[in-house]
Amino acid sequence: MSALGAIFDLDGTLVDTCALHERAWANLAHTLGLPMSRAFFLEHFGRRNEPIIAALHERALREPPAAGRIHELAERKEEEFRAMLAASFPAMPGAHSLLQALRDARWRLAIGSSAPPTNVDAHLHGLGCADLFDAVVTGACVTRGKPDPDVFLLAAERLRMQPSACVVIEDAAPGIEAAHRAGMRCVALCSEGHTHTELAAADLVVDSLGELTPERLAALVPSAHA
Numbered sequence: 551m552s553a554l555g556a557i558f559d560l561d562g563t564l565v566d567t568c569a570l571h572e573r574a575w576a577n578l579a580h581t582l583g584l585p586m587s588r589a590f591f592l593e594h595f596g597r598r599n600e601p602i603i604a605a606l607h608e609r610a611l612r613e614p615p616a617a618g619r620i621h622e623l624a625e626r627k628e629e630e631f632r633a634m635l636a637a638s639f640p641a642m643p644g645a646h647s648l649l650q651a652l653r654d655a656r657w658r659l660a661i662g663s664s665a666p667p668t669n670v671d672a673h674l675h676g677l678g679c680a681d682l683f684d685a686v687v688t689g690a691c692v693t694r695g696k697p698d699p700d701v702f703l704l705a706a707e708r709l710r711m712q713p714s715a716c717v718v719i720e721d722a723a724p725g726i727e728a729a730h731r732a733g734m735r736c737v738a739l740c741s742e743g744h745t746h747t748e749l750a751a752a753d754l755v756v757d758s759l760g761e762l763t764p765e766r767l768a769a770l771v772p773s774a775h776a
Contacts, residue, residue, distance in 0.1 A: 554658070555706065556658075556719060557706070557719070557729075558718075560669075566742065573634065574630045578626060584610045596722030597664065599666075648760075662705040663688055665689055667689075687705045695724075697727035713734050714734070717735045717770055718737070720752070723748055736753055737770070
């Protein structure tokens with residue numbers, strides 16, 4: 551079997567952060583005097599902060615702030631999120647077992663996340679498995695976030711693998727689109743805030759990481775059988 555790579559999103563995939571992000575976004579919107587519905591949050595969850603903040607203002611028919619102010623607001627939101635994360639770290643059930651099983655099966659592993667580096671570091675520290683990854687790509691590594699494919703293409707490049715030899719594990723529609731645009735197969739984890747219908751474009755949809763094995767992931771990758 552050819553060498554294979556697995557590229558993992560973090561938020562909502564390896565770490566069950568949906569509720570924490572929603573609370574942090576709601577608190578930021580409240581301080582700005584902007585409405586934020588759960589539907590808005592779920593629509594944008596998984597994107598970079600900058601377009602979310604712009605959309606939050608536009609939805610309220612307000613002019614988005616300048617880039618420097620958007621950066622400041624994004625960092626304020628992330629600081630609150632990291633504080634909540636540190637208080638109670640919500641590792642996704644089955645995350646560490648799957649990662650270890652893939653390493654034991656000689657898969658190459660990467661992180662492909664839209665999150666800022668400080669968040670990614672906090673996630674990997676909380677999971678206690680940074681040493682299992684061969685490459686880490688954060689939102690700061692690319693200019694265009696998901697659904698553009700850049701984050702996954704860069705992860706494959708850092709793994710020194712062809713995109714067609716990689717499978718992405720995601721939890722959101724923008725990530726699924728990004729994976730397919732990168733020429734990769736995609737597994738979607740239907741975690742909190744998502745539905746099977748929303749994730750139907752994925753090559754496989756599961757309800758828990760415990761449903762995945764190296765063999766099941768390899769079956770999705772054409773080059774595994776070359």
